[in-house]
Each structure stands twice: as structure tokens, then as C-alpha cells.
Amino acid sequence: MRRLEASDLLALWERGAPRHALDRSALLCAWARPDVPADAVADLPLGTVTAALLRLRTETFGARIRAHVDCERCGERLELNLAAGELLQPVDDDAVAPREIEVGGLRVRAPSLRDLAAVSRERDAEHAARLILERCMRHDGRADVVLPEAGLRQVEDALEAIDPNADLAFDVRCAVCGHEGCAQLDAGELLWDEIDARARALLGEVHLLARAYGWTEGEVLGLSGARRAAYLAMVAA
Numbered sequence: 001m002r003r004l005e006a007s008d009l010l011a012l013w014e015r016g017a018p019r020h021a022l023d024r025s026a027l028l029c030a031w032a033r034p035d036v037p038a039d040a041v042a043d044l045p046l047g048t049v050t051a052a053l054l055r056l057r058t059e060t061f062g063a064r065i066r067a068h069v070d071c072e073r074c075g076e077r078l079e080l081n082l083a084a085g086e087l088l089q090p091v092d093d094d095a096v097a098p099r100e101i102e103v104g105g106l107r108v109r110a111p112s113l114r115d116l117a118a119v120s121r122e123r124d125a126e127h128a129a130r131l132i133l134e135r136c137m138r139h140d141g142r143a144d145v146v147l148p149e150a151g152l153r154q155v156e157d158a159l160e161a162i163d164p165n166a167d168l169a170f171d172v173r174c175a176v177c178g179h180e181g182c183a184q185l186d187a188g189e190l191l192w193d194e195i196d197a198r199a200r201a202l203l204g205e206v207h208l209l210a211r212a213y214g215w216t217e218g219e220v221l222g223l224s225g226a227r228r229a230a231y232l233a234m235v236a237a
């Protein structure tokens, strides 16, 4: 996995900023997985995308993840300190073909970014989840397959088994009220927020060093992080 250097990071930030969150995830995943054809990224199993984004994040920003979640019961803001490596299940992500499994006589494939995008305007989360599963069931020439109510849980369990990294879920215990719940990490959102913050910081550094030394943007970004920090300290002194 390659890491995002300053100029790559700024280029991706510029392209991703006007896009929808799902398109940003596709953009970053395509950069992280140059071995996958660009038009196939939207059809990768979500767990493959999540793993690629989290590995790119680890290479670029380190393995520790500091995030926060609000307690479901009392609303207390809980600080999280997670290790990226502990969130991912070991899965062979090199296989680009959609993962499929048979549940109750139906073939079901793992959902992709394209499936999420198709239901992104749906306001009811449960209905959206159901629409996604119906999109992922192979119809084999039959009319639209309607998912039986009782089978929903079964299909979700089967999909979790074939694509375990689709949801990065972990246990959280509230330090204030003791409530024990489950939280989820959105790898795309996490990585984008960090790229956004780093890009704005980099532009500030370019601004200061270009003004102080007359260097071009390219020259400033071509410096290593350590050299940029050393010059910035001299400019500030």
C-alpha cells in the first residue's frame, strides 16, 4: 500500500472536495488500489473498499485512530483510541469478483458503493438496507425478488460472513452511565476528514513559505515534512 505524499494528497483533496461522500470513497479507493480498473471500484465489495481506505489511512496518518462517538443513552461524548489493525478481519482482498453466497435458495452478493449510491436519497435507514439487499439478490430472469421478512436477518448474517469488513463495528462502554453499546467507524468519512485537515494545513504552509522565500507551490510541496517544519520554525522565529 502506498502512502499519500503532500502533492498527491492535495490533488485528491481538490478532486474530492465537491463530490458526494460515496464518490470520495471511490476516488480514494481507486488511488489506493491502482491494480483495480477505475470503473470496477464502484462494484467492489464494501469490505474491500473499507480495507483499502483504512490501509491507506494507516500508511499516511499512522495506525492509531482517535475518534469520538456519542453515548446512545446519556449523550456523553466518548473519546475513542482505536488501532486500525484490530478493526479489520483478515480477508483476501485481491479477488475483485463480487463475493456471493446462497441463502434460502437465493444467490446474494456483497453490497458495493454503487448499491449505497442507488439508495442514498432514501431517508428511512431500514428501508434503505432492505432495498440494498434486494439489489444484491440475483434474479436469474425472474421478476423482482421480494425479500421475505424472516429472511432479512439470515441474509445480513450471510453477507457479514463473506464480507466481514463491510461494517467496522466495535464495542463501546460509556464511562459516565456504564451503557454498553456498539459503534461503527466509517473509514471513508474518517480518511476524508483527515485529508481535508491535512490539505488545509499544507496550503497554509505553502502560503507562509512561498511568501517568505519566493518558492513555488511545487517547490514547497517537494520538501520533506521535516524540512518544511524546520523552515516554518525559522519563518516563525
Ligand SMILES: [Zn+2]
Pocket (backbone or CB within 6 Å): 071, 072, 073, 074, 075, 076, 174, 175, 176, 177, 178, 179
Ligand atoms: Zn452514557
